[in-house]
Amino acid sequence: MTTLSATLAKRLEDPRLFRQYAYVNGKWTHGEGGREEAVYDPATNEAIGHIPLLEAEQITAAVDAAEAAFVQWRALRADERCERLLAWYDLIQANREDLATIMTLEQGKPLPDARGEVQYGASFVRWFAEEGKRTYGETIPSHIPNASLGTIKEPVGIAAMITPWNFPLAMITRKAAAALAAGCPVIVKPANETPYSALALAELAERAGIPAGIFNVVLGDPAEVSKILCSESRIRALSFTGSTRVGRLLIEQSANTVKRLSLELGGNAPFIVGPDMDPKEAAFAAIDAKFQTAGQDCLAANRILVHESIHDEFVEHFSERMAALTLGNGLQSEIDLGPLIHRQAVEKAAAIVDDAISKGATVIGGDQSQAPGENFFMPVMLTGVTAQMKVWREENFAPVAGITAYSTDDEVIEMANDTEYGLAAYIYTHDIRRIWKLMRALEYGMVSVNSVKMTGPPVPFGGVKQSGLGREGGATGIDEYLETKYYCLGALGSVSGS
C-alpha cells in the first residue's frame, strides 16, 4: 500500500502541521500497546498516514493532565485566556492553506470548501475569545434580611469532546473555544477518519501558548475511548457531535457520572417551497442546501417539499442544475462534490435509492457508472417520495434528494414534522403570513427563511427532538461549560436596598 504521508508533508508549507501522534499533556504521544490505524484519502483510497490507538491508561493520563492544568488555567483572568485564544485564531488564519489541504486529503471536500471551513472554524475561536470576557453573574434583590444575594459563573471542569468527520475542524473549534474561554481544559476525540485536522489544531494551540494539559487530542478505538470518557467522573462536561445512534449510547454511558451533556446530533431537514416562489430560484437554492459537502451535512435539505402548482417546473430546474454538478478529487479545481467518506456510505446511499424505487419513487440522475472513483456517488433526485421510504425517514448523508408535492400549508407542516429529527428547516416563500405560520409550527431548533446560509458564531446552533440537547455558538454557547454558583452573603448588618 502506498503511503501519502511524504507527499502530503511536501504539499504543506509547514510540514509540522501534519502529525501522526496523539497530543496529551503537551507531548506528541504514540500508543503504548503498539496499535495503529491507517487514515485514507477518500478520493483515492490511498493511505495518507497512520494514527496510534491509545491504551486505556493513556486516556486516563490525559484526564490526569487536564486535572492538573485546570488549576492554573481557571485562575487566569478572562482577558489573559482571550489573548491565548486570539493567538490561536491568528495562527489558524495564517495556516489556512495548509489546514485546508490536510482537510481535503482526509475528508475529501473540495479545497475551496475546506478553506471555507477553516475560516468558519477560526471564527468560533475569535467569537469565544471575546465571549469569555462576558460571563457575567447577577445581583439578586434579597428576600433575606441583612443579606446580599447573587450568582457567579465558574468553569464546569474538564470537558471532553467527541467530533465527527464531516466538519473535522469547525466541529472542534465551536466546542473547544467555548470551553477554553470558560476556563475548562479540553480533551478532544476526533473521528478516526479525520484526525489530522484536530492534530494540526493542537500544534497551533501549543504555538499560541495554550499550556500543556489544556488542549489534548486522544485517539483510539471510538467505543473504547468514549466509554472511558463517559465513565470518568472527573470529566464534568461531554460535548458530542455525530449521529443520533451514538448520541443515545453516550447518554446511557454517562448516566453514572451525571455529567453535563451537549449533543449535536443528526438532522433530516425539510426544504419547503411555497406556491408564490420562482421555481428556478427555489430549485437553485435547494441544490445548494442539499449538495454541500456531497450531502454529508447535518443541515442538508433531504426532504424537498414543493407546492403542487410549481412542482413540475421546480423538478425540471433542479434536475438540470444537478446534472451540471462536477464530481472529482477535491484537490482539483472546479469540483462541486468530492467523494463520500468511505465505501459503506456509498452502499448506504445506493440502498436508500433502491428502497425508494421499489416503493414507487421516480429516479432522475444517479448513473453510477459515471462516478470518478469507488467512493463517489453520482447525485440522485427522487420524486414522489413518501413517508414509507427510507429517504424520508433516515438521514441519508449522501447526494440523494427526495422531492414531493404538497397542496396546503397544514399538510406541509405535518409532512415536515413527520420525523424524529428536529435540527434545521428551510422555508422558501415571500408571503409573510405563510412564513410566520410555518416558522412557528415547525418543530426544529433552527429555521431559515429564504436563505441557505444560516450558521455562524453569533447564532445558537442546535436541534430539538432527537437532534440533540443544548446550543453551540451565540451568546449561550459558553454556558455549556459554566456552572452558576449562587451565593448568599448573610449577617452583613443592615444592608439597605439589597
Ligand SMILES: NC(=O)c1ccc[n+]([C@@H]2O[C@H](COP(=O)([O-])OP(=O)(O)OC[C@H]3O[C@@H](n4cnc5c(N)ncnc54)[C@H](O)[C@@H]3O)[C@@H](O)[C@H]2O)c1
Ligand atoms: N448537529 C450537528 O451540529 C452535527 C454536525 C455535524 C454532524 N452531525 C451528525 O454527525 C453524523 C455524521 O458523523 P459521523 O458519521 O462521524 O457520526 P458518528 O456518530 O458515527 O461518529 C461521531 C463520533 O463518534 C465516534 N463514535 C463512533 N462510534 C462510536 C461508538 N460506538 N461509541 C462512541 N463513539 C463512537 C466517532 O469516532 C466520531 O468521533 C450525522 O448524523 C450528522 O448529522 C451533526
Ligand SMILES: N[C@@H](CC=O)C(=O)O
Ligand atoms: N454545517 C453544519 C455542520 C453539520 O454537519 C454547521 O455549520 O455546523
